[in-house]
Amino acid sequence: MELRLLLFLxxxxxxxxxQVKFVKDTIQLKGDxxxxxxxxxxxxxxxxxxxxxxxxxxxxQQIGALRLTDILKEQPGLTMTSGFGAGVQLxxxxxxxxxxxxxxxxxxxxxxxxxxxxxIKNELSVTNGGLTINSNGAEKxxxxxxxxxxxHRFSNSLKTSFRSYITRYNxxxxxxTVSGAPYTxxxxxxxxxLENQTDWVVNKKLTxxxxxxxxxxxxxxxxxxxxxxxxxxxxxxxxxxxxxxxNSKLILIGGIRFDHNQTYASAWSPKASMLYKINKQNRIRLxxxxxxxxxxxxxxxxxxxxAAAGSYSVxxxxxxxxxxxxxxxxxxxxxxxxxxxxxxxxxxEYATGTHLTWEFEPNAKNNFSFQLFRNDIRNLIEVQQxxxxxxxAQIYSYLNIGRAFTTGFEIEAKHQISKEFSISTAYQxxxxxxxxxxxxxxxxxxxxxxANGLSRKLNVSEYVGLPNNSTHKAQLKFNYSNQNGLFGNIxxxxxxxxxxxxxxxxxxxxxxDSFAKGYIALxxxxxxxxxxxxxxQFGCDNMLxxxxxxxxxNLPGRTFFATIKLQKSQKHKS
Amino acid sequence: MRQKLKPFSLLLILSSILFSCTKNETTVVxxxxxxxxxxxxxxxxxxxxxxxxxxxxxxxxxxxxxxxNAIVPNTDSASTQWDLAFAGSKILTNGGTSGKxxxxxxxxxxxxxxVKTISNDSVFKTDxxxxxxxxxxxxxxxxxxxxxxxxxxxxxxxRVLVIRTASGKYAKVEIINYYKGGVTxxxxxxxxxxxxxxxxxxxxxxxxPNGSKTF
Numbered sequence: 001m002e003l004r005l006l007l008f009l010x011x012x013x014x015x016x017x018x019q020v021k022f023v024k025d026t027i028q029l030k031g032d033x034x035x036x037x038x039x040x041x042x043x044x045x046x047x048x049x050x051x052x053x054x055x056x057x058x059x060x061q062q063i064g065a066l067r068l069t070d071i072l073k074e075q076p077g078l079t080m081t082s083g084f085g086a087g088v089q090l091x092x093x094x095x096x097x098x099x100x101x102x103x104x105x106x107x108x109x110x111x112x113x114x115x116x117x118x119x120i121k122n123e124l125s126v127t128n129g130g131l132t133i134n135s136n137g138a139e140k141x142x143x144x145x146x147x148x149x150x151x152h153r154f155s156n157s158l159k160t161s162f163r164s165y166i167t168r169y170n171x172x173x174x175x176x177t178v179s180g181a182p183y184t185x186x187x188x189x190x191x192x193x194l195e196n197q198t199d200w201v202v203n204k205k206l207t208x209x210x211x212x213x214x215x216x217x218x219x220x221x222x223x224x225x226x227x228x229x230x231x232x233x234x235x236x237x238x239x240x241x242x243x244x245x246x247n248s249k250l251i252l253i254g255g256i257r258f259d260h261n262q263t264y265a266s267a268w269s270p271k272a273s274m275l276y277k278i279n280k281q282n283r284i285r286l287x288x289x290x291x292x293x294x295x296x297x298x299x300x301x302x303x304x305x306x307a308a309a310g311s312y313s314v315x316x317x318x319x320x321x322x323x324x325x326x327x328x329x330x331x332x333x334x335x336x337x338x339x340x341x342x343x344x345x346x347x348x349e350y351a352t353g354t355h356l357t358w359e360f361e362p363n364a365k366n367n368f369s370f371q372l373f374r375n376d377i378r379n380l381i382e383v384q385q386x387x388x389x390x391x392x393a394q395i396y397s398y399l400n401i402g403r404a405f406t407t408g409f410e411i412e413a414k415h416q417i418s419k420e421f422s423i424s425t426a427y428q429x430x431x432x433x434x435x436x437x438x439x440x441x442x443x444x445x446x447x448x449x450x451a452n453g454l455s456r457k458l459n460v461s462e463y464v465g466l467p468n469n470s471t472h473k474a475q476l477k478f479n480y481s482n483q484n485g486l487f488g489n490i491x492x493x494x495x496x497x498x499x500x501x502x503x504x505x506x507x508x509x510x511x512x513d514s515f516a517k518g519y520i521a522l523x524x525x526x527x528x529x530x531x532x533x534x535x536x537q538f539g540c541d542n543m544l545x546x547x548x549x550x551x552x553x554n555l556p557g558r559t560f561f562a563t564i565k566l567q568k569s570q571k572h573k574s
Numbered sequence: 575m576r577q578k579l580k581p582f583s584l585l586l587i588l589s590s591i592l593f594s595c596t597k598n599e600t601t602v603v604x605x606x607x608x609x610x611x612x613x614x615x616x617x618x619x620x621x622x623x624x625x626x627x628x629x630x631x632x633x634x635x636x637x638x639x640x641x642x643n644a645i646v647p648n649t650d651s652a653s654t655q656w657d658l659a660f661a662g663s664k665i666l667t668n669g670g671t672s673g674k675x676x677x678x679x680x681x682x683x684x685x686x687x688x689v690k691t692i693s694n695d696s697v698f699k700t701d702x703x704x705x706x707x708x709x710x711x712x713x714x715x716x717x718x719x720x721x722x723x724x725x726x727x728x729x730x731x732x733r734v735l736v737i738r739t740a741s742g743k744y745a746k747v748e749i750i751n752y753y754k755g756g757v758t759x760x761x762x763x764x765x766x767x768x769x770x771x772x773x774x775x776x777x778x779x780x781x782x783p784n785g786s787k788t789f
Contacts (some may be wrong), residue, residue, distance in 0.1 A: 334705055335705075385714075390705070392704070392705070392711070392712065394712075445683070445732075446732075447685070447730075447731035447732025448731050449731050449750075452750075453750040453751055453756065453776070454686070454748070454750065454778070455685055455686060455731040455732045455733075455748060456685065456731075457685070457732075500761075501721060501723065501724055501761050502719070502721065502728075503721075503724075503726070503728060503758065503761065504728065504731065505719070505728045505729050505730050505731035506730065506731050506732070507714075507719070514760070514761050550761070550762060
């Protein structure tokens with residue numbers, strides 16, 4: 001049992017100048033949310049052709065979420081696996097400033113700035129098998145970002161916008177180990193983007209978006225060959241999207257994006273989507289699209305030799321051939337495998353997804369949705385051994401080899417019991433698999449062991465697919481919220497077993513491997529917000545105290561929390 | 575030296591031709607039965623170095639005769655008494671740089687019972703230390719995989735070590751387990767158990783005493 005008490009002081013000074021006039025959007029707000037992400041233009045959620053989930057700031061606050069994972073893991077269809085980078089904070093002390101100037105009636109400039117600074121002091125000691133390891137030192141994280149945009153409206157049917165976004169994140173870790181040897185880890189990430197987007201209303205039924213931009217990114221890290229040299233990457237892109245509304249019931253969208261990149265192969269991302277309103281109660285959405293995930297800096301630039309574990313090396317593809325070639329000419333390479341000669345500029349990982357959703361809303365108090373989905377992923381980037389040193393130590397790099405799929409369905413339902421009470425539930429069925437592995441199993445070249453430990457052929461029915469994926473996920477939430485600012489909720493989240501380790505002597509995940517047990521996490525939160533900005537909240541996460549330290553390091557035992565919040569908004573009027 | 579060797583090797587070749595001739599005509603191939611060897615220690619871990627944190631062992635191989643189904647004393651390591659030698663996850667054959675015998679091996683992917691006859695185009699590798707061994711050394715390359723997260727060694731299913739013994743006869747071996755008692759430890763086992771209970775081989779083998787390549 002753990003007790004955590006938090007005190008938050010959030011100041012969000014917003015300066016609004018008198019000459020600011022709100023530019024009216026072409027859409028009418030009638031309690032329906034407006035989203036931009038899905039279509040690059042402001043649209044009512046009920047008019048968006050692709051499935052979109054909106055998590056309101058209120059619901060984030062009401063469950064007492066502190067980190068991005070806290071809120072994402074409560075979304076049906078999303079599974080958070082534990083690992084690096086799962087701790088994006090939702091609230092922290094930040095300086096935040098926004099300005100808006102109207103140059104003319106049709107032209108304005110928006111500038112936003114944000115700066116955060118975080119210092120963490122470490123005094124840790126870990127004892128394992130009689131050995132104690134100390135870690136003393138400090139971590140420092142700074143993060144600033146500046147966004148600006150210049151918007152101009154030529155006419156009611158044509159507007160354009162130039163946007164820039166500049167951000168830099170710097171994290172340094174300086175620790176002293178028990179032997180007195182310093183351990184430093186540095187990451188410095190710079191990201192600049194400049195883009196233009198032009199929106200054109202061709203006629204009442206047809207609108208178009210055309211745009212393009214460039215991204216310049218740079219990373220310095222102590223895990224690359226030199227932490228002094230910034231590894232850079234530039235990406236230029238262009239996109240276009242056409243939206244056609246032949247009648248009041250049908251919306252069709254077609255779009256394409258092209259990405260040209262300095263360090264990996266260019267990529268096309270086409271998509272098509274449709275919304276059909278059968279009647280007031282029923283809607284069908286269908287979307288088919290291809291997206292890509294770019295190789296990351298690690299896969300391109302890592303230059304890492306692990307002296308503590310057999311001196312194996314991992315080289316990113318941007319340098320692997322050169323570095324290994326140099327080692328070879330120095331006579332340090334023992335063997336090079338065939339796949340060393342296949343090393344080339346990494347392709348992005350491509351995913352083609354098809355989503356079909358039926359939404360049924362018999363009345364304002366009830367809604368129901370059913371979604372079928374299928375995603376095919378190809379060019380999966382996997383780490384592979386490409387050779388060995390004379391000493392026998394392995395040399396790894398990255399290749400595009402894998403092919404996988406995920407498919408299943410999702411059901412969601414929500415019922416408003418009264419003005420204050422609501423209940424919602426969701427269920428997801430998921431099947432995943434590696435296509436190459438399935439082919440190998442069908443060929444009879446994958447083996448497993450029987451009860452006596454003797455080898456036998458594996459059957460396709462024993463195959464469980466990709467690790468860390470549960471076949472069943474479900475959730476049930478009760479929510480209370482009244483006009484006086486009092487709120488409360490209780491959420492039960494269920495996840496069925498998932499494969500974690502390959503333990504039966506083949507390299508695929510099957511019934512004979514080791515699984516993490518399915519579990520239910522039960523969370524409770526109660527609070528009250530006052531008009532003057534003061535708020536209190538307390539609750540208990542993981543009330544059933546379910547613990548699986550090995551497989552769920554992000555799920556601490558039963559945790560009580562209390563939050564006091566003071567939110568100050570200053571509005572200058574000159 | 576050379577002068578002396580020549581007639582001897584000629585004799586060897588001649589005799590093997592002679593043997594194979596007689597064998598083809600007269601020998602009826604008897605089906606060989608599989609023998610299971612359990613808990614064969616292979617340079618087991620003695621402790622952990624307090625300063626480096628690294629486990630240590632005596633550094634000695636366990637020599638095994640497939641023909642006699644018995645451990646061969648270390649004093650006979652420089653003989654043709656043994657066919658396989660085990661230390662940690664390393665397995666040596668009695669030939670090449672490892673021994674005086676005719677030993678060699680290759681790894682067959684498939685099931686133990688499916689190895690009925692060793693085809694004549696099969697290539698037996700011999701040990702060539704330190705870089706190359708007949709029973710390939712290393713995770714995923716020979717008979718086992720090592721999981722860095724759980725630090726457990728699991729014998730790969732569907733791998734058969736096809737062995738040429740010190741005396742030039744043939745055997746097939748399937749490694750079943752690497753832990754004491756013949757059961758791989760659970761991933762949650764303590765680090766000290768993972769160290770002290772590893773390096774105990776359970777394997778089954780079939781040895782063909784008549785020198786033929788058929789089991």
